Amino acid sequence: MSEVQQLKAKDFKSDQEVRWCPGCGDYSIISGVQNTLASIGVPKENVVTVSGIGCSSRFPYYMDTYGFHGIHGRANAIATGVKVANPDLDVWVITGDGDGLSIGGNHMIHSLRRNVNLKIILFNNEIYGLTKGQYSPTSPRGLKTKTSPFGSVDAPFNPIQLALGAGATFVARTMDVRPAHMKEVLLAAAQHKGAAFVEVWQNCVIFNDGAYKSWTDKAVRDEKIVDINAGQPMIFGKDKDKGLIMDGCNISVGKAEEASTWQPAGECAGTAFIMSQLDRREDMPRPFGVFRQVEQPTLDELVKGQIDEVTAQKGVGDLKDLIYTRDAWVVD
Amino acid sequence: MSEVQQLKAKDFKSDQEVRWCPGCGDYSIISGVQNTLASIGVPKENVVTVSGIGCSSRFPYYMDTYGFHGIHGRANAIATGVKVANPDLDVWVITGDGDGLSIGGNHMIHSLRRNVNLKIILFNNEIYGLTKGQYSPTSPRGLKTKTSPFGSVDAPFNPIQLALGAGATFVARTMDVRPAHMKEVLLAAAQHKGAAFVEVWQNCVIFNDGAYKSWTDKAVRDEKIVDINAGQPMIFGKDKDKGLIMDGCNISVGKAEEASTWQPAGECAGTAFIMSQLDRREDMPRPFGVFRQVEQPTLDELVKGQIDEVTAQKGVGDLKDLIYTRDAWVVD
Amino acid sequence: MSSENDLIRQDDVTIRFVGDSGDGMQLTGTQFTDTTAKVGNDLATFPDFPSEIRAPAGTRAGVSGFQIHFSSHDIYTPGDAPSVLVAMNPAALITNYKDLKPGGIILVNTGAFTERDLQRAELESNPLEDGTLTGFRLIQEDINQRTIEALEGTTLGKKDVLRCKNFYTLGMMYWLYSRPIEPTLEWLEKKFAKKPELVEANSKALKAGYNHGELLRLFQGRYEVPKLDDAPKGTYRNIMGNEALAIGLVAGAHLADLKPFLGSYPITPATDILQYMSLMKNYDVVTCQMEDEIAGICTAIGASFAGRLGITTTSGPGLALKTEALGLAVITELPLVVVNVQRAGPSTGLPTKVEQADLLQSIFGRNGEAPIPVVACSCPADAFDCAVEACRIATEFMTPVILLSDNYIANGTEPWKLPEMDELPRFPVTFVTDPEGFTPYNRNEKLVRGWAKPGTPNLQHRIGGLEKDSKTGAVSHDPDNHQIMVELRAQKIENVRATIPTPEVNGPESGDLLVLAWGSTYGANRAAVERMQKEGKKVSHLHLRHVWPFPYGLEEIFSKFKRIVVPELNMGQLARVLTSEYRQFNFETHYQVKGKPFQAFRLKEHFDKILEEIS
Amino acid sequence: MSSENDLIRQDDVTIRFVGDSGDGMQLTGTQFTDTTAKVGNDLATFPDFPSEIRAPAGTRAGVSGFQIHFSSHDIYTPGDAPSVLVAMNPAALITNYKDLKPGGIILVNTGAFTERDLQRAELESNPLEDGTLTGFRLIQEDINQRTIEALEGTTLGKKDVLRCKNFYTLGMMYWLYSRPIEPTLEWLEKKFAKKPELVEANSKALKAGYNHGELLRLFQGRYEVPKLDDAPKGTYRNIMGNEALAIGLVAGAHLADLKPFLGSYPITPATDILQYMSLMKNYDVVTCQMEDEIAGICTAIGASFAGRLGITTTSGPGLALKTEALGLAVITELPLVVVNVQRAGPSTGLPTKVEQADLLQSIFGRNGEAPIPVVACSCPADAFDCAVEACRIATEFMTPVILLSDNYIANGTEPWKLPEMDELPRFPVTFVTDPEGFTPYNRNEKLVRGWAKPGTPNLQHRIGGLEKDSKTGAVSHDPDNHQIMVELRAQKIENVRATIPTPEVNGPESGDLLVLAWGSTYGANRAAVERMQKEGKKVSHLHLRHVWPFPYGLEEIFSKFKRIVVPELNMGQLARVLTSEYRQFNFETHYQVKGKPFQAFRLKEHFDKILEEIS
């Protein structure tokens, strides 16, 4: 391993010209990841980015790390193989709402359930970008797209809710237009031991421009989103005067002083789940930050642990013993 | 359609000899379904059972209805096609914990999200039965099976939790050894307009016998499980003297009189989710009954509705207009 | 017009419009195409998109092209080397000028040749000045500037004004090839009905461009391409391959008295079919965009079980995912049409480029003995007929059918001579309704089982992936029964051959060389062969629509030629299958796997070589 | 023993044990097998399980069988018609007696012939009385009763006592074929170390059965099968195909200096391999049971990228699901071993029955030009060598390799002559570590790219499913580059041929008939051919281990025979591929698709017919 010199974000840029549309939200996400990698001080050669297929999935080509541009929907599975094969690697999964939740939905929920130590970044633009604009599993019902000319009839997934349902140990949300917040969240994800699921609201300027406008526009943002930080009161509003009050399953808006403090840890994922349900309410701001974070054994360490344990008991296997077993007999 | 004569459970039995192991939990489930079909008075020819592959998935062969024994994990997808193609049919999906949650997990969550009007019965025996005993996505961590000789390292899914995460409109749980309770739950499922997800605890006498013993044995059952019925206090215990007290995210046990009443409906699925988390606590009984039930438009009716609407506007399409469009020109 | 007198007559012109993805070249191309079609020329077009993803403006990766070949006689391809190149920026120019015919015309928009534009195109020097273009007729025009002038005083912002430059260019080309501008003006009216300012601006630009050609006489002379006189009488419509497929599939279901059900998942270049069919709701077309390709085919199978005609559309990687379910459709003997619009592989490969390398996968790529008929379309118009044919085979034989198209057909357009409605084949399905002696595997004389749909009283039955008893339809592990069923399924597909015609040889029934092809290479092969025939060479062309099973009578045809060459956009897949069926003949492979269609003149070169070897 | 004097010598015996799934026939069979192996006979066994799912006790569907063929000379199959049938209940008897040799011995357990037992077996009358069995030597014994008597006074309950009846039966057979009972007694000691009462009961039953034969002289005479004298010297071990595969895969990785990674999903009949490898943790074998087959292969691909040897195991329907990912492995040029233990298809088909119908899928079943080498094993012992060979090709050529086995090999056993450790091939992988001039697609003289694994400083690179530039490794849409890469990938696989030996003809180098086979039909074909050779017929046998690409030198061999017949458990798949490669020869298909292995004597009948046609 090369002696650990302090790397900068730009050191993680590959020589390939970035090929996203001008104004695409993907740009801010890739620099967010590059910043994070720089700040956790991991050597480039120990980082592997794995993606599926989609605009977002072109990500690995633009990183000066090891990279695997997989096939559609399989990033989590490929990444699981990489991580379990060599737990020393820092493995990042880059996927889209179609790649990771439509065709790749099963691998997604299973890698979350198994708590594979992967950093999973879901670029959610509520559309299929690369194939030029069809509705995705996160598109709101009624959205008119090329394949839903009269409006989509599908009810969408709530990615946070789905991840919690799968038993994820780390679930968070951020957005392309808030680099600072993104960096916080990505850092927390990077430092989490286990599968870290991060949904990033990403604007597709070409096929679904402004999908998040009504929440993310500077003009309304302060009123329409709320940051939830561990151990902090949930305050929002232009003048930071409003607060979220959680009373069991009920969440209401009150004065800042009344705001409840947010707690992403704890046995029961119920609080996080309830928080995810805010999205269904037009009268409520949408929460951003870490919804849930608990520590549990990771698949990769358990696999390794079992191998070490058994090896300790039986001793390092010798090929000969595998072939020449006790029940063998000799003819001479 | 044959004139609706009142059918009996036995009328839904096919001429095929049932091929499950003696003592298998599957027997009680199939009679549960047959009873339910009889009691809702649906004509046999309008019932379609669709399954994947597994012991449980042999189900359709034993029913005198239309049946489709599909391929592993695809029952929900095949059934979606059947239902959307002909919404008048009463479509039941029969699947196992491997078929429906392992290889078929994606189709499962997507059919729940889309709220396809299917009755989905998940035979959960926490094992792969047909392939003779490997751990499944619901097997507890540490379970020793043929493929996990040193104990499984995977954390299991909680099927109820997963279904809620996917946004299911009907989520319930029952068990093979309580036919009466099963009938109630299946009836509720049959009557629900939308995707009804029913997890059934099913004992595999051969490869995972007694997996549920510590909850379902007559001796302990009263103390270890609690029935949750809409609008009823959650009471349990041999002498019906204990009650579940829900205070927001906290659930505790108290006297019967203190028991909170159960409410599976309502905007927020949070209560149901919290209830599903009881399974993680050894000191608590496990809930059975309908966790969640809300009414939302179904995919099949929305698809049909859109077709009717557009047809009403444009008139029934005539093949000729499809071919001879306005931009055509004549050469003569 | 004053200029009528110096009209130069041309029989055959190929123009390529190239510019940045943002320059609207596809639109310019389609407008020119529609007008040209109305003028009565035969034509063929082919758009060449940049790699799937949007590239930065002005870069080579961002270049988008549209080629149109129009003529006063029949043509079969979008043309080989264009005679005119319209380049809107340096990147477009540099990546395309090499394809131009020697002495061809190049019209460039000098307004897009700033230093920055050149850098974006990775150019050290300006190709307009450094002699790169010697040997061509270069016409320079600052189209940006011209457009701005033309639209002076409009309410539009500069950005929007410049957006109109493609219509200015279109105007110039209309003048050059003496086409009427009215059709486009009308189109603009309709298109921007809600945005009058845009109608006005674009119309202005179009007229200005036209007059510009007229007044400044940029071009020495002006061309006309007389309309195709020998075009068969009838009604025509300009059609794109994927649209023809969509219409054909709906028509096919209709002709079988069925309602179509499309279960699909978007994938380039097949997505359009799903998009077109999603618009046909008033034809009771159900389209479900599912979570993946497996769900796509499985919903279609379920829909067929329920009594609709199940259809699923995809491209190579998607077909791969459908492999297991295809086996289920085979053993349950349900009708199913699986459309595979091929693209260059392996794996993700070159998703926007053309290739024919999924043939072996389509014929042989399944576990167990799982025979499936395969039909392949040859051009956009043929896609309609092939879709209908696929529906016929699927319903008449209760079997999945794979319908192969490719990128080149999917996005290509040509005039489609519309079928007389009463001449369309009809193959109505009759569902089983009589319980008397019913079992799911009762077969007719063609060995096709009956189709009983749920909802029919007293026909409850179960089907599935396990082998079934040939008589009772119950699960059977009997060894002899298995062989009987395997052979029945094989013979049933063999029986399809009796229902398909022996293809006609284009040219003499015997000769030195038979050019044997399938799919989208039809046009290039036919063009090459006909040119050679004009030269009096003993070459004929045979095109296969049914690539599995093969029609009867092929041995007859093959035996009458000295050599047989099989040009394919793969490494010789059809040739391999033919060899395995007709080993008495030597099928010579001629392949190209560059993600590009064959060029007729190159094919001709190769065929001529073979002829030399013979003589 | 007093009975030594009337020992009847036999050279070749085939016994079939049949009973209810619950009767422990598999165990009885394996014990008899292990002892027989130790006695020094050559042997081959084949268990015949009931259809996947547990059927009610006593029914025909619940019958489980185990056949062993042992001999004093080399044998290659579990035998055709058994000479002895041991039937534990009516269902077992009725479903098996027809296979017995005329005059063969039938030993039945009359204790299981009550009315109820007969009903369960769907029998109107008792076959022991209604003359069904005339022509056989019927030996009736109430084994239930005998066992109960033998275990009188044990602490076990009746149910457990009756469970011992299979050991009683085993004892009788040991006596009949004069095998020692000690090995089984020892095995019982180990097996039930924790349950002494079971050791005692079963041992008692075993001895009782043995003495019973001894004392009551049920059988006229007693047999001995002298040990195989010409057995090559060496160490032997009785091995089942799936276990040999598991060991071979781990050995193969080891010989490449790599750690294996198995990503898999259970599926009959491949599951055992995953199960065996899950036990080998102290060999640093990582096994992941994934959520499906796609995840199985994708984790394996990821593991290979990370520097382990990726392996995935499955059966036909699972291979179908892996189709798309196989293409990814091809284009990323990563080593990968894909094991397909074939079963009868199409679709779910007959999951516990044997068939070879996935050959075409393995060779051709992918989108785009995606060549993959295919290796096929012929018998349980050969499975080890083939697994090692697959690992060699995968790592030496940086390519996925498909390794074909089937149900028959998977569950069959035979004595395996263990390889000398120092004679095992070694093919250590050297990872790229030198950044100097590194690009991911630098190739060696065999056209194989270098393997640089994550964690190596300064070799960061990206691979994926999009076509890459042959030099830089960057995404490339260049037409010529695509053809170069397609050809490079094809040529690389072609180069594998140079590393595989031309197979040896078993028999004369030339003659009237060449029997050409692959996979598990090896034994039956070889047996048939050798019998014919003994009869002086000009027949030879050629077996192909490498079914794609083919070894060099086959034309040579083919040209020396008048006729070539290709017997396959499919409808002629290898014959088709051979024809497409060597059209100058006529490969005659001889197929069977009954979910059962070929029987040597039937093959011989067919071959003899061909010879008659020749003369």
Ligand SMILES: Cc1ncc(C[n+]2csc(CCOP(=O)(O)OP(=O)(O)O)c2C)c(N)n1
């Ligand atoms: C097997 C397969 N199916 C379908 C496709 C076509 N396809 C490529 S990307 C994509 C969806 C992209 O959407 P998303 O994952 O949201 O990524 P985005 O482009 O929006 O960033 C689809 C359907 C494919 N490449 N492979």
Ligand SMILES: Cc1ncc(C[n+]2csc(CCOP(=O)(O)OP(=O)(O)O)c2C)c(N)n1
């Ligand atoms: C594509 C495919 N993969 C794997 C299998 C093998 N297989 C059949 S059933 C099954 C799992 C059965 O478990 P479950 O769904 O829980 O049903 P159960 O037998 O327990 O009722 C598996 C892995 C298959 N038939 N097809």
Ligand code: SF4
């Ligand atoms: S299409 Fe949308 S998502 Fe894709 S690069 Fe462009 S803006 Fe980004």
Ligand code: SF4
């Ligand atoms: S194996 Fe288990 S699940 Fe399957 S039929 Fe037997 S008892 Fe039931």
Ligand SMILES: [Mg+2]
């Ligand atoms: Mg997206």
Ligand SMILES: [Mg+2]
């Ligand atoms: Mg199960």
